[in-house]
Amino acid sequence: MLNCSFKTKLCVLALSSSLMLPAAASAATAGDSASQPAAPAFQTIFSVIQTNVNGVFIPGNFVINQDSRAVYAPGIGYIVVNKDTRLPPGSYYLKPASSVK
16 A cells, blocks of 8 residues: 555545444434434424515525625526626626516
């Protein structure tokens, strides 16, 4: 193992770590109530944080100001950028639904 490349050592480390993970996860016994959290009273499955950017709701939590604009960039999705940012080809600014005619 002394003459192996860095990539080989990294692959061996990742593989051995992934094999040890299930053993560590199942180390607690089934009757050990201290290791098992109480069941929540309710679960929220489909909650998405949205940010209102000048009337357009974008999924995610963004820090915005007066110069922020909502953009759709192909291959990336919906993002928030500064109005002076140069957009990649095919990107466009999103307008609020109330201003679309």
